[in-house]
Amino acid sequence: MAKVQGDVVIDIEQCKGCELCNVACPLNVLAISAEVNSKGYHYAIKVNGNCNGCSNCAVVCPDGVITVYRAKV
Amino acid sequence: MTQNFDIPEIRTPENLVYKKTSVLTDNVLHYCPGCGHGTTHRLIAEVIEEMGIQSEVIGVAPVGCSVMAYNYFDIDMQEAAHGRAPALATAIKRVFPEKFVFTYQGDGDLAAIGTGETIHACNRGENITIIFINNAIYGMTGGQMAPTTLPDMPTSTCPYGRDVKIMGNPLKITELLAMLPGTYYVTRQAVHSPALVRRAKKAIRMAFENQKLDRGVSFIEIVSNCNSGWKLTPVQAIKWLEENMLPFYPLGDLKVNGELVKKSE
Amino acid sequence: MKELRLMKGNEAFAEAAIRAGADAYFGYPITPQSEVMEYLMAEKPYERTGMIVLQSESELGAINMVYGAAACGKRALTSSSSPGISLMQEGISYIAGSELPCLIMNVVRGGPGLGTIQPSQSDYFQATKGGGHGDYRLIVLAPSSVQEMFDFVSLGFELAFKYRNPVMMLSDGVIGQMMEKVELSEQQGRLTNQQIDELYPWATTGKKPGKERRIITSLELDPGRQEKHNLKLQEKYRKIETTEVRYETLHCDDAEYLLVAFGSSARICQKAMDLGRSKGIKIGLMRPITLYPFPYSIIEQLSKQVKGILVVELNAGQMIEDVRLGSHDRIKVEHYGRFGGMIPSPVDVLYAMEKQIIGG
Known part of the structure; x- marks a missing residue:
């Protein structure tokens, strides 16, 4: 069975740290940073490489800051 | 330091599965973190992109939190006075029947000050799409009671909760509009989980497609959150929404293809 | 050959709207101007020229429909009488603030309040000094004959589009109701959507590929930019004051x-x-x-x-x-x-x- 590898690119400057992506991720890839962006928001970060590219995070992101890639490896 | 989990080698155009639509501008949304307005804006913009109708759409922005919606959609838009969006949309569609016309309105705009315009546009059967964001509160002015504020729900103008004996009842305007002969499609959706977002997008797509049929108003209520007004974190707010808003404002279609949907209870 | 007709002032206004190539009339019945929409509906302008006539749910609805159509670059008009014009003031302010052209006729009746259905000129202040909120002006034309009820419609549209400003015809129950001989002018064609696109680069007609989107709004929260907008309006009013005085x-x-x-x-x-x-x-x-x-x-x-x-x-x-x-x-x-x-x-x-x- 082909394994699926995903990756997300987060525009951390536009992220407001609402955490809805974190809740929506089935593989617990995302968390909120300890650092803040230039607007003072803690932003979404990846905490492991388990992403399968399901897009749930991007779909619920109110600010459209997540771009998702998915490849068969 | 945080560890880097980037996998740059798969970030190629053919592997791209989700990217912000170009029908949204690059302006940073002014909405609070986690607000459903942003998600709903994105869905509308995605539908416009997918239907290829960017040059054929005219939107109407309301007064409320989404007063500056026109900053975010890369389409022609008009800014209405508070509650009057359906009147503007009526005229736009009548002078440009071949265009796609939508209003984007909050609960105060659509169900309080603009009730007259809403009901009559829906009753006349204007061939437009109305997107109605219901978060049960006035967000922009600082969290006052809305026509859709739940019984006993506190807001800044009913700080001890909405006492329906004194303040009157919440208005289920979507149920009311479904009864009118001029509405063709009436549905209630939400955008706080991936599955709900995907379903809401299908509804918005149908609401725009319906304009090709010229059968009347397509009306979509989005039960949404107001984290600032509710004084909750975004994650707490979506939990509160599910536990309190959805029992009172149940999700699903109320009217499809001009026919009321029978509830099996 | 001259086309002469004996008409009421309100009817002359309605006929003039059709002949001026108006695109849309939105209104709500009120005495003493109800003949306007009655005449329009009887004349079937949607067949004569394709003009839209719609009876709205209120004067609020009517003026905001005018806003919507005017923002599309269309020739839109409404008519009412004093209490109805009061209800329209919100929309008129927005139209002025958004710099949209339109024609509004007030067949004035006596007030204050519900007042009377009889003629009056007591809306002079409201028409000339503002009426709604904010620093704005309407161009106000005062017809004194049924002929002018006819002639000022095309003049009104001309001024409205020249300055992107609402124009009001301040008539009254006498002029609206009395019958006089009117010389009718020829039918003007309505603009095509393509002509509107070419003539009015501000009109919301759908964003063209590669072009900037068009936004019609009176909102500007930045004080500097809002002041600039107001100064631009004032400059326009000074220009109107120097070039459009008629007596x-x-x-x-x-x-x-x-x-x-x-x-x-x-x-x-x-x-x-x-x-x-x-x-x-x-x-x-x-x-x-x-x-x-x-x-x-x-x-x-x-x-x-x-x-x-x-x-x-x-x-x-x-x-x-x-x-x-x-x-x-x-x-x-x-x-x-x-x-x-x-x-x-x-x-x-x-x-x-x-x-x-x-x-x-």
Whole structure:
């Protein structure tokens, strides 16, 4: 069975740290940073490489800051 | 330091599965973190992109939190006075029947000050799409009671909760509009989980497609959150929404293809 | 060949709208102007020219439909009477703030409140000094005949689009209801959507590929930019004040006394002037056609010539303030007015002139 590898690119400057992506991720890839962006928001970060590219995070992101890639490896 | 989990080698155009639509501008949304307005804006913009109708759409922005919606959609838009969006949309569609016309309105705009315009546009059967964001509160002015504020729900103008004996009842305007002969499609959706977002997008797509049929108003209520007004974190707010808003404002279609949907209870 | 017809003022306005190539009329019935929409519906303008006529749920609805259509670059108009015009003020302010062209007719009736359905001119302040919130002006045309009820429609649209500004026709129940001979002008064509796109680069017609999107709004939260917007509006109003003043003078060359009146009052004053002249009193008449911009300069000029001015209005004294401003208090300026639907006779006006100005 082909394994699926995903990756997300987060525009951390536009992220407001609402955490809805974190809740929506089935593989617990995302968390909120300890650092803040230039607007003072803690932003979404990846905490492991388990992403399968399901897009749930991007779909619920109110600010459209997540771009998702998915490849068969 | 945080560890880097980037996998740059798969970030190629053919592997791209989700990217912000170009029908949204690059302006940073002014909405609070986690607000459903942003998600709903994105869905509308995605539908416009997918239907290829960017040059054929005219939107109407309301007064409320989404007063500056026109900053975010890369389409022609008009800014209405508070509650009057359906009147503007009526005229736009009548002078440009071949265009796609939508209003984007909050609960105060659509169900309080603009009730007259809403009901009559829906009753006349204007061939437009109305997107109605219901978060049960006035967000922009600082969290006052809305026509859709739940019984006993506190807001800044009913700080001890909405006492329906004194303040009157919440208005289920979507149920009311479904009864009118001029509405063709009436549905209630939400955008706080991936599955709900995907379903809401299908509804918005149908609401725009319906304009090709010229059968009347397509009306979509989005039960949404107001984290600032509710004084909750975004994650707490979506939990509160599910536990309190959805029992009172149940999700699903109320009217499809001009026919009321029978509830099996 | 001239096309002549005997018509009510309200009907002439409606026929003029069709012939001016208007795209859309939105209105709500109110006495004494209900004939406008009745005439339009009976004439089926949607068949004659493709013009849209829609009865709205309220005057609020009507004026905001005008906003929506005007923002699309269409020639949109509405009509109402005083209480309905009050309800429209919110929308009028937005239209002025968003710089949209449209035509609004007020067939004025007496107030305040529900008042009466009888004629009045008591909405002069509302029409010329603002009406709604914010610093804005309407171009205000005052027809005094059924012919002008017809002619000012195309003139109104011309000015509205020239300045991207709402134009109001301030008529009254006398002019709206009375019948006179009207010379009708030829049918003008409606603009095509392509022509609108070319002529009005601000109109929301759908964002063209590669072009900037078009936004119609009166909102600007940045104080600097909002001030700039207001200054731009004021600059426009100054331009209107210098270029669009319209008035009519009768027997002013040798006049010793001056009547100033607009609309139906001017018709009464014309007769009073004739009566006065038949008695040897040299009376002249100045009739402002544009109430905004007001013809201050002709008042100033005549105030150096005549001994006194009587301002005749169907109100408690509104335009008299502008006449006094124009006359710089050089001479006596008095007001004669009736209210509540009472209309003075020419004899009443002449008597007032003799008592308040000549003998006073």
